[in-house]
Amino acid sequence: MKTVKFDKPLLKGSLKVPGDKSISHRAIMLGSIAEGRTAIKGFLDGEDCLRTIDIFKRLGVSIERNGTDVVIESPGMKNWTSPTENLYAGNSGTTARLMLGILAGSAITSTLTGDDSLSKRPMKRVTTPLQSMGASVAGEEGGDFLPLTIVGSKLEGIDYQMPVASAQVKSAILFAGLNAVGETVVREDTVSRDHTERMLKQFGAKLKQDGNTVRIQGGQLLEGTCVTVPGDISSAAFFMAAAAMVEGSEVEFIDVGLNPTRTGIIQVLRQMGAGVEILEKHGETGEPYGVVKVTQARLEGTEISGEIIPTLIDELPIIALMATQATGKTIIKDAAELRVKETDRIAAVTDELTKLGAKVEATEDGMIIEGPTSLSGGELKSYGDHRIGMMAAVAALVSDGPIHIEDPSCIAISYPTFFDHLSQLVTAGIEE
Numbered sequence: 001m002k003t004v005k006f007d008k009p010l011l012k013g014s015l016k017v018p019g020d021k022s023i024s025h026r027a028i029m030l031g032s033i034a035e036g037r038t039a040i041k042g043f044l045d046g047e048d049c050l051r052t053i054d055i056f057k058r059l060g061v062s063i064e065r066n067g068t069d070v071v072i073e074s075p076g077m078k079n080w081t082s083p084t085e086n087l088y089a090g091n092s093g094t095t096a097r098l099m100l101g102i103l104a105g106s107a108i109t110s111t112l113t114g115d116d117s118l119s120k121r122p123m124k125r126v127t128t129p130l131q132s133m134g135a136s137v138a139g140e141e142g143g144d145f146l147p148l149t150i151v152g153s154k155l156e157g158i159d160y161q162m163p164v165a166s167a168q169v170k171s172a173i174l175f176a177g178l179n180a181v182g183e184t185v186v187r188e189d190t191v192s193r194d195h196t197e198r199m200l201k202q203f204g205a206k207l208k209q210d211g212n213t214v215r216i217q218g219g220q221l222l223e224g225t226c227v228t229v230p231g232d233i234s235s236a237a238f239f240m241a242a243a244a245m246v247e248g249s250e251v252e253f254i255d256v257g258l259n260p261t262r263t264g265i266i267q268v269l270r271q272m273g274a275g276v277e278i279l280e281k282h283g284e285t286g287e288p289y290g291v292v293k294v295t296q297a298r299l300e301g302t303e304i305s306g307e308i309i310p311t312l313i314d315e316l317p318i319i320a321l322m323a324t325q326a327t328g329k330t331i332i333k334d335a336a337e338l339r340v341k342e343t344d345r346i347a348a349v350t351d352e353l354t355k356l357g358a359k360v361e362a363t364e365d366g367m368i369i370e371g372p373t374s375l376s377g378g379e380l381k382s383y384g385d386h387r388i389g390m391m392a393a394v395a396a397l398v399s400d401g402p403i404h405i406e407d408p409s410c411i412a413i414s415y416p417t418f419f420d421h422l423s424q425l426v427t428a429g430i431e432e
């Protein structure tokens, strides 16, 4: 249990958040698939990304990590060795789903496992398209859940229309497509994050992108390279929302990722009335990043639905908290994916914010929040979900009493230095 309590807080100064989780996973994966040396700077040393490193070490890839610097020396995926033990993905959906796509077309046999939460998350969305490429993936209950055993097989390209907007599914198919015979085509109705496409190109792969369609030709060899990981906008979002809500606050976010498939939070902050300025923008050729200043303002309720949802899917818990401080109704729709994240985030956010006195109604695919409400302190659960834990901690900045967070350790999954950054930014006490 951790108690977080502030007395008249104010957020001031600048913050460089840890590296992007999605990009860090992909850098380890592509650096291990490629032959030769890959050097990564700004790697996220959160638990999820460390699981990905462990897995590739078990396949015979040399990975040396010194804090946020990582050097990979890989013999190339054709020379990986079959592991003697299970490959444990921990809590990480990205590790599990992307590894399925990679292992399906490899030359090795392996079994992927996960923790209790991950073992309840749907895998069929990945195994169905992979099986139609010729993958051999088997598990109990029709192979929808971990543990799954993958016998690396000869794959054939497919033309796949995505039924859900999911970068994890898209990436798994593209990785499988890299090792398949012929061309693989992935078509999306709504664009999901495109880090895999950008990084495949950085490692020398050729991809064709036309609107919402990506094509990759199988049999391409990748070459090791250098990758710099920008700050994770999904981590910054907790402090962006805090700066927007807490009277008199102003915070600059340094070198934060600004990939347009991830910046829905910036649009929503503006829609709700917060001050958001992009002070610098770089990295146009790979992953865009820059400096963003967020200033507190009187917030208004808004509607969040449709195409923007995949660009802020992980930010919806903190957006819901912000909506409790905004005037009027905030309606979140088309976000049923929240129900199959690390926990059911619609239920978790509704239950926990309601405990503090917020007016939140859960719907099948979102939430309706009526504000502004003053929030009391209270005892909140994280459900072992890092983003619910961080939402609870930020709630302490706008609540009348202390917030006691049950199981805050899960925050290290994506943001190991979260509490240090919270106390650095806020000019008022944080209590243990």
Ligand code: S3P
Binding pocket: 021, 022, 023, 094, 165, 166, 167, 168, 169, 171, 192, 193, 313, 314, 337
């Ligand atoms: C991720 C994609 C998203 C996101 C997750 C990371 C990725 O999941 O919620 O935290 O790295 O591809 P879906 O693609 O399943 O929506």
